[in-house]
Amino acid sequence: MKRTGICKSIMVAAAVLLVSCEGKPGQYREVSGLKSPDGSLAMSFALDSKGAPCYRLDRLGEAVILPSRLGFDLMDGSSLREGFSVVKVETDSLDEVWNPVWGEEESIRNHYNEALVTLRDSLGRVMKVRFRLFDEGLGFRYEFPMENALSYFDIKEEITQFALTGDHTAWWISGDYDTQEYNYTRSRLSGIAGCYDSVRPYNASQTGFSPWGVQTALQMKTDDGLYINIHEAALLDYPAANLIYDLPRKTFSIHLTPDAQGVKGRMQAPCVTPWRTVMAVDDARKVLASRLILNLNEPCALDDVSWIHPVKYMGVWWEMITGKTHWSYTSDYPSVQLGVTDYAASTPHGKHGANNENVRRYIDFAAENGFDAILVEGWNEGWEDWFGHRKDFVFDFITPYPDFDLPALNAYAHSKGLRIVMHHESSSSTINYEHWMEKAYSLMNEYGYDAVKSGYVGDIIPYGEYHYSQPLIRHYHYAVEEAARHHIMVNAHEAVRPTGLCRTWPNMIGNESAMGNEFRSDINPGHTAILPFTRLQGGPMDFTPGIFEQDMSITAPGQTGKMRHTIANQLGLYVTFYSPLQMAADLPENYARFMDAFQFIKDVAVDWDRSEYLLAEPGSYIVTARHPKLSTINASAESLKQLADGKKDVLSGAARFVYDLPEGATASALKGAKAHDVWYVGGVGGPEEYVAEFSLSFLPEGKTYEATVYADAPEADYETAPQAYTITRETVDRTRSYSIRMARGGGFAISLREVL
Ligand code: NOJ
Numbered sequence: 001m002k003r004t005g006i007c008k009s010i011m012v013a014a015a016v017l018l019v020s021c022e023g024k025p026g027q028y029r030e031v032s033g034l035k036s037p038d039g040s041l042a043m044s045f046a047l048d049s050k051g052a053p054c055y056r057l058d059r060l061g062e063a064v065i066l067p068s069r070l071g072f073d074l075m076d077g078s079s080l081r082e083g084f085s086v087v088k089v090e091t092d093s094l095d096e097v098w099n100p101v102w103g104e105e106e107s108i109r110n111h112y113n114e115a116l117v118t119l120r121d122s123l124g125r126v127m128k129v130r131f132r133l134f135d136e137g138l139g140f141r142y143e144f145p146m147e148n149a150l151s152y153f154d155i156k157e158e159i160t161q162f163a164l165t166g167d168h169t170a171w172w173i174s175g176d177y178d179t180q181e182y183n184y185t186r187s188r189l190s191g192i193a194g195c196y197d198s199v200r201p202y203n204a205s206q207t208g209f210s211p212w213g214v215q216t217a218l219q220m221k222t223d224d225g226l227y228i229n230i231h232e233a234a235l236l237d238y239p240a241a242n243l244i245y246d247l248p249r250k251t252f253s254i255h256l257t258p259d260a261q262g263v264k265g266r267m268q269a270p271c272v273t274p275w276r277t278v279m280a281v282d283d284a285r286k287v288l289a290s291r292l293i294l295n296l297n298e299p300c301a302l303d304d305v306s307w308i309h310p311v312k313y314m315g316v317w318w319e320m321i322t323g324k325t326h327w328s329y330t331s332d333y334p335s336v337q338l339g340v341t342d343y344a345a346s347t348p349h350g351k352h353g354a355n356n357e358n359v360r361r362y363i364d365f366a367a368e369n370g371f372d373a374i375l376v377e378g379w380n381e382g383w384e385d386w387f388g389h390r391k392d393f394v395f396d397f398i399t400p401y402p403d404f405d406l407p408a409l410n411a412y413a414h415s416k417g418l419r420i421v422m423h424h425e426s427s428s429s430t431i432n433y434e435h436w437m438e439k440a441y442s443l444m445n446e447y448g449y450d451a452v453k454s455g456y457v458g459d460i461i462p463y464g465e466y467h468y469s470q471p472l473i474r475h476y477h478y479a480v481e482e483a484a485r486h487h488i489m490v491n492a493h494e495a496v497r498p499t500g501l502c503r504t505w506p507n508m509i510g511n512e513s514a515m516g517n518e519f520r521s522d523i524n525p526g527h528t529a530i531l532p533f534t535r536l537q538g539g540p541m542d543f544t545p546g547i548f549e550q551d552m553s554i555t556a557p558g559q560t561g562k563m564r565h566t567i568a569n570q571l572g573l574y575v576t577f578y579s580p581l582q583m584a585a586d587l588p589e590n591y592a593r594f595m596d597a598f599q600f601i602k603d604v605a606v607d608w609d610r611s612e613y614l615l616a617e618p619g620s621y622i623v624t625a626r627h628p629k630l631s632t633i634n635a636s637a638e639s640l641k642q643l644a645d646g647k648k649d650v651l652s653g654a655a656r657f658v659y660d661l662p663e664g665a666t667a668s669a670l671k672g673a674k675a676h677d678v679w680y681v682g683g684v685g686g687p688e689e690y691v692a693e694f695s696l697s698f699l700p701e702g703k704t705y706e707a708t709v710y711a712d713a714p715e716a717d718y719e720t721a722p723q724a725y726t727i728t729r730e731t732v733d734r735t736r737s738y739s740i741r742m743a744r745g746g747g748f749a750i751s752l753r754e755v756l
C-alpha cells in the first residue's frame with residue numbers, strides 16, 4: 001500500500017448554524033465545522049444549550065441530515081447525552097492512494113478532512129467524536145481514551161440519530177437481530193411500518209424488534225434526486241446496528257443488537273465504536289463507485305497476502321439446495337451422535353450428494369471449463385439431524401462420511417489444477433465451532449484446501465445470543481483471524497453483513513448476509529439491482545449467480561417453484577456484482593443444455609483493475625463495465641504454482657479468453673501467447689422492462705474488439721420465456737452505442753476482446 005500524501009491542517013470553523021439538536025432555534029456553546037475536499041459537503045458539530053452534542057450534514061448548502069443527536073445511554077442508569085463541554089477540536093486531513101489485494105479497481109483514493117472533537121461531561125467522563133468528511137459522504141465514530149473516568153461501561157443504547165429532511169423513498173429490509181435474508185421493499189419512509197408481517201417471511205433464525213426497524217446499508221432517494229445511504233464501517237467488538245424510524249420527527253435512531261442479557265456493548269477503554277456513515281450523492285452511479293466504507297477501515301493487517309487469490313468455482317451444492325440430493329448420508333437413525341453413531345454400519349439412503357463418484361464428475365466438468373475450485377457440502381458426518389434441534393455438538397468439521405474419500409478427492413482435484421472449497425456449517429453453535437476450529441483448519445492445511453465456506457443456520461448457541469450481538473461479532477472475526485494464520489480464505493454465510501473489514505483482512509473473500517439465489521422463487525425480480533446499493537456496500541457477496549434452469553421441477557423432480565429471472569440476467573450478475581469469489585451455481589447437466597450461454601461464465605474474470613458504472617437506479621437497472629486485472633487472470637494460484645513447477649495442465653477460462661486459446665489449452669500454450677485487451681459489460685434489470693442505452697466510450701482509442709453480446713431474446717420474460725436469449729457477434733470500437741432491451745427480470749452480458 002502506497003501513501004501519496006498526508007497533511008495536517010487546522011480547519012476553519014464553519015458558520016454557526018442556529019438550530020438546536022431538536023432542529024429548533026437554540027443556542028450553541030461551541031461549534032466546529034468541516035468541508036469535504038471538493039467543498040460540496042459541509043458537516044458541523046455543536047453542543048446545544050444543555051451541552052448535548054449534535055451534528056448536521058449539508059450538501060451544496062442544502063440539508064442532508066438536520067441537527068441530530070449523538071451519545072449513549074448506559075446500563076448503570078447514567079447517560080452520555082448532555083452536560084458536555086468541548087475540551088478541544090483537532091483537525092487533520094488525508095489524501096492517499098492504496099492498492100487493494102483484490103477489488104473493483106487497481107487503486108483507491110482515500111481523501112478526507114477530519115475533526116476530532118474531545119468532550120468532557122460534569123462527571124469528568126471523556127467522549128471523543130471523530131468525523132471524516134469525504135466528497136461523497138461522512139463517517140464518524142465515538143472514541144473513549146484510556147485516561148478516562150469511563151473505563152468499563154455497558155451500553156444500554158447508542159442514541160446516534162439521523163434527522164431527515166423529508167419523506168424520502170427508501171429501499172429497505174426489516175430490522176432484525178438475526179438475519180438479512182429478506183427481499184427489499186421500496187416505500188416512502190412513512191410507509192415502513194405498514195407491512196411488517198409481509199416483509200418478514202420465515203427464516204431459520206429471526207428476531208424482529210419494531211415495525212419501524214430497518215437494517216443498513218439503507219438506500220434512500222429524496223424527491224430532488226439526492227441518493228442518501230446510511231451504513232456502518234469497521235464493525236469490530238461491538239453489536240451490529242439497526243435503525244428505527246421515528247415518524248413524527250422524520251428521524252432514524254441507531255438500535256443496537258442486544259446480547260443475551262440485554263447489554264448493547266460491553267466496553268473497556270481505550271476503545272472505539274464502528275463508524276456511522278452517511279453518503280449523499282446526486283447520481284446513483286456514484287453510490288456504486290464510492291469506496292467510503294473501505295476507506296474507513298484500517299489498512300491491510302497481513303504482511304504476506306500472496307496466498308490470497310480470486311476464485312471462480314462450481315459446487316456440489318445446488319443439487320442439495322433444490323432437494324435433488326441431500327447433505328445427509330443415511331435415514332437409519334432418528335438422532336445421531338458423533339463418535340457414537342457408526343456410519344460405516346448404516347445403510348446409505350442413496351441420495352447423498354457428496355459421494356466420490358459425483359464429486360469427481362463435478363471436478364471433471366469444472367476443470368474442463370476453466371474453474372479454479374469446487375465447493376463440496378455434506379462431506380462430513382452429522383447432517384442427519386443438524387437442523388431444528390438446537391444441538392450444540394452437531395459437527396466436528398473433520399470426519400468425512402464413508403463415501404467421501406477426502407485424501408483421494410483432493411489429490412484428484414489437484415491433479416486437474418483445482419482446489420476443493422471446504423464447508424463448515426456451524427449450525428450456529430459457535431462454541432463448538434471454536435472448539436474444533438484449530439483441528440478443522442489444520443486438516444484443511446494438510447490436504448491443500450485454501451478456502452472455507454462457513455455457515456450459521458439457526459438460532460445461536462450460546463442460547464439467547466443473536467447473530468448480530470457483540471459476542472458473535474467477535475466470533476466471526478476470530479474465525480477470520482485464525483483462518484489468516486492458516487492461510488485460509490473465508491466466505492461466511494448468515495454471518496453479520498460486511499462493513500469493509502476485507503480491506504484489513506483480505507482473506508474475507510466473500511459473505512452471504514443477504515437473500516441469495518438459494519432463496520429461489522422467493523426472490524423478487526429487481527432484488528439484484530438493489531443489492532449493490534445496500535449489502536454490497538460493505539463488501540463482496542457470495543450471491544451464487546448463474547442459475548440457468550429456473551424451474552425447480554426440472555432440476556429436482558418432485559420439487560416446485562420457478563425463479564424469476566432470465567438466463568441473460570444471470571450472466572449480467574458476474575459483472576454487476578463485484579466479488580473475488582464467484583460461483584457458477586447451477587448443475588453441470590443444466591449448463592450442458594446451454595453451453596453457448598455458459599461460455600460467458602467461462603470467459604468472465606472475477607477481479608478488476610478498472611470499473612465503469614454506466615447506468616444505475618436502485619431496483620430498476622445497473623449496467624457496469626469492468627476491465628480485468630491481468631496479474632490474477634492468468635490462472636488460479638494453484639495453476640500458477642503448477643505452471644512454475646512445470647506441471648501445469650489447466651488454464652483458467654478467463655486466461656483462455658484473454659490469450660484467445662482453444663478449449664482444453666494448457667498452460668504451456670501461454671508461453672509466447674499475446675494478451676488481448678478485454679472488457680466485460682453486464683446489465684441487470686428490475687421487475688419492469690428497461691432499454692439500456694450506453695456507449696463503449698470507455699474503450700481506448702484506436703483499438704477494435706470482437707464483441708459477443710448475450711441478451712434477452714425479444715420474447716424473453718421471467719414469467720413466460722426465461723430461457724430465451726440471443727448471442728450476437730460483431731466488431732466494435734469505442735464509438736459503438738448500444739440500445740439493449742432488458743426483459744422483466746432480465747439483463748445482458750457482453751464480452752469484448754481486442755482484435756489483434
Ligand atoms: C445456508 C447457506 O446459505 C447455504 O448455502 C448452505 O448450503 C446451507 N446453509 C447448509 O450449510
Ligand code: CA
Nearest residue numbers: 181493494512
Ligand atoms: Ca443462507
